[in-house]
Amino acid sequence: MAIDATLPYDDGNIFARILRGELPAKTVYEDEHALAFHDINPQAPTHILVIPKGAYVSWDDFSARASDAEIAGFVRAVGKIARDLGLVEPGYRLLANVGPDSGQEVPHLHVHLFGGHGLGPMLVR
Known part of the structure; x- marks a missing residue:
């Protein structure tokens, strides 16, 4: 079921529960602004989810309400994870x-990081 990204944050969502330690996750990275873990239904050999630790529904919500430190920390975390996993080359x-x-x-901002083989075209119609 798709989520309306304009709805208020639901603190019962699966990622909020992972952040609170109520559900397990196979963590690959964590700092004060971000948590990254393996997707339970991977769509590529490497499929990591990166989430901010704040209560943001979507990228739009995050970019409008997050502090500059949260935004910078989250973006830097995504780049660090890609580098640490050896994904920068070949891409x-x-x-x-x-x-x-x-x-x-899931009504919590998350970025999927895919890699590990050629990923094909961006969109399939």
Whole structure:
């Protein structure tokens, strides 16, 4: 079910529960602004989810309400994770779904980091 990214934050969502330690995750990175972990249903050999630690529904919500430190910390974390996992060369893909037309399923901003083989075209019609 796709999520309306304009709705208020739901602190019962799966990522909020992971952040609170109520659900396990196979963590690959954590700092004061971000948590990264393996996707439970990977779509590529490497499929990591990176989430901010703040309560943000979507990229739009995050870019409008997060502090400069949160934004910088989150973006830097994504880059560090890609470098640490050896994905910069030959390349990787970032994907952040926003709202129902994109298929966003969890109402907490998350970036998918895909890599490990050729990923093909950006969109398939």
